[in-house]
Amino acid sequence: MDEVRPTSGPAAPGLASLFPPGLQAIYGECRRLYPDQANPLQVTAIVKYWLGGPDPLDYISMYRNMGCAAQDVQEHWHYISFGLSDLYGDNRVHEFTGQEGPSGFGFELTFRLKREVGETAPPTWPAELMQGLARYVFQSENTFCSGDHISWHNPLDNSESRIQHMLLTEDPQMTPVHTPFGLVNFLQIVGVCTEELQAAQQWNGQGMLELLRGVHVAGGPWLITDMRRGETIFDIDPHLQECVDQGIETEGSNLSGVSAKCVWDDLSRPPEDEEDSRSICIGSQPRRLSEKDTEQIREALRKGLEFNTKAALPPINSQRQGHDRPQSRKDSLESESSAAIVPHELVRTRQLESVHLKFNQESGTLLPLCLRGRLLHGRHFTYKSINGDTAITFVSTGVEGAFATEEHPYAAHGPWLQVHTPCDLTSKAPVSSLSACKQTTM
Numbered sequence: 001m002d003e004v005r006p007t008s009g010p011a012a013p014g015l016a017s018l019f020p021p022g023l024q025a026i027y028g029e030c031r032r033l034y035p036d037q038a039n040p041l042q043v044t045a046i047v048k049y050w051l052g053g054p055d056p057l058d059y060i061s062m063y064r065n066m067g068c069a070a071q072d073v074q075e076h077w078h079y080i081s082f083g084l085s086d087l088y089g090d091n092r093v094h095e096f097t098g099q100e101g102p103s104g105f106g107f108e109l110t111f112r113l114k115r116e117v118g119e120t121a122p123p124t125w126p127a128e129l130m131q132g133l134a135r136y137v138f139q140s141e142n143t144f145c146s147g148d149h150i151s152w153h154n155p156l157d158n159s160e161s162r163i164q165h166m167l168l169t170e171d172p173q174m175t176p177v178h179t180p181f182g183l184v185n186f187l188q189i190v191g192v193c194t195e196e197l198q199a200a201q202q203w204n205g206q207g208m209l210e211l212l213r214g215v216h217v218a219g220g221p222w223l224i225t226d227m228r229r230g231e232t233i234f235d236i237d238p239h240l241q242e243c244v245d246q247g248i249e250t251e252g253s254n255l256s257g258v259s260a261k262c263v264w265d266d267l268s269r270p271p272e273d274e275e276d277s278r279s280i281c282i283g284s285q286p287r288r289l290s291e292k293d294t295e296q297i298r299e300a301l302r303k304g305l306e307f308n309t310k311a312a313l314p315p316i317n318s319q320r321q322g323h324d325r326p327q328s329r330k331d332s333l334e335s336e337s338s339a340a341i342v343p344h345e346l347v348r349t350r351q352l353e354s355v356h357l358k359f360n361q362e363s364g365t366l367l368p369l370c371l372r373g374r375l376l377h378g379r380h381f382t383y384k385s386i387n388g389d390t391a392i393t394f395v396s397t398g399v400e401g402a403f404a405t406e407e408h409p410y411a412a413h414g415p416w417l418q419v420h421t422p423c424d425l426t427s428k429a430p431v432s433s434l435s436a437c438k439q440t441t442m
Contacts, residue, residue, distance in 0.1 A: 020087045021181070023087040034063045043124055060081050085107065085108055085184040087104075102183055106184065109188075133189070156225075190209065193232045196232055201253070201255050201369060259383075262359045262363060351411050352410035352417075379399065394418075395419070397420075402420065403418055
């Protein structure tokens, strides 16, 4: 439970020693940006997370931003979180790892909401949205980065709005802060429509963010969310769909995997004994993915989109576009329940004759993206089950070291199935048949 109250503001220089250094550092950046708002309204967790409370963010400060007429930026409310980074440095929430690395998870969240005419105080629903995202980060120990997208499937303010999903980008005004406990970046939440989320999935988040910046009513240069926006950027400017289509055709998709409801069954005849040839290792040792592709698959299995109709927080996909993502606290999938997914010498790779793949409806709709946005460009795509360790990775000939090959297109390593898909299928098969042949409602 949270309460709204004016903040007491940053400590005076003489009291700095009594004020948590991480908190003081972020307040300093806020003070630089809003020198005339020393005591903004603040949503505060009544029972702090480190005392057993449910909300990971200690505070969310809410500022009135006057915009920038020169850049055609409208007036809005600016929300800033405190708690994803290390505020205290005494291990009560985050393990202190030194000044050189990230502070806590290495970032705080921000959000910019269009100020409606006549509004004298900021709405508080964005604070709960930010708490929900923070709960996901703390529970999964996965971090966010610019370009990530979040499938939410519900209006962000629980209204009838079309703004039901989110992208993440660097906050346009706040600069990274070096604290005594490490570096803090500021990632801004951007509300988007379903069609815009799908374009980000099929192409990439950074490309969609750039298109949104060019449309004033859809965000403009500072990507301000307008919950009353009733049109997508493709309704406003149909030519923008051509930009997305061209990007997909020339660049493919940066989405390397999603969490989903999926299962696979081995339809090969049961082996007569344990030495049956279909259960032998392919080669003397299991083949390994290259370091680059292994990291992409690990990221895909670690993060993705969960498709459901609830407002529960979904996993987030990873979009790597030259950014140095802060290392997740789960550095490897070789721990906890995902251990069986990571190739190792103790699990034999099995060559299968035929398999049956089952996906829920929304996951099935991503098969054209998988085939044309990923495999056709020499990449891979992974479905990771939300109900267990099962994973299904489609690979093309261009994926170095995959254990599914053109000669043996179906191969399993524990619960991880790889399916090698020929290039002629990805380039020639109609989209409708691709969806129909493998999609099962679950």
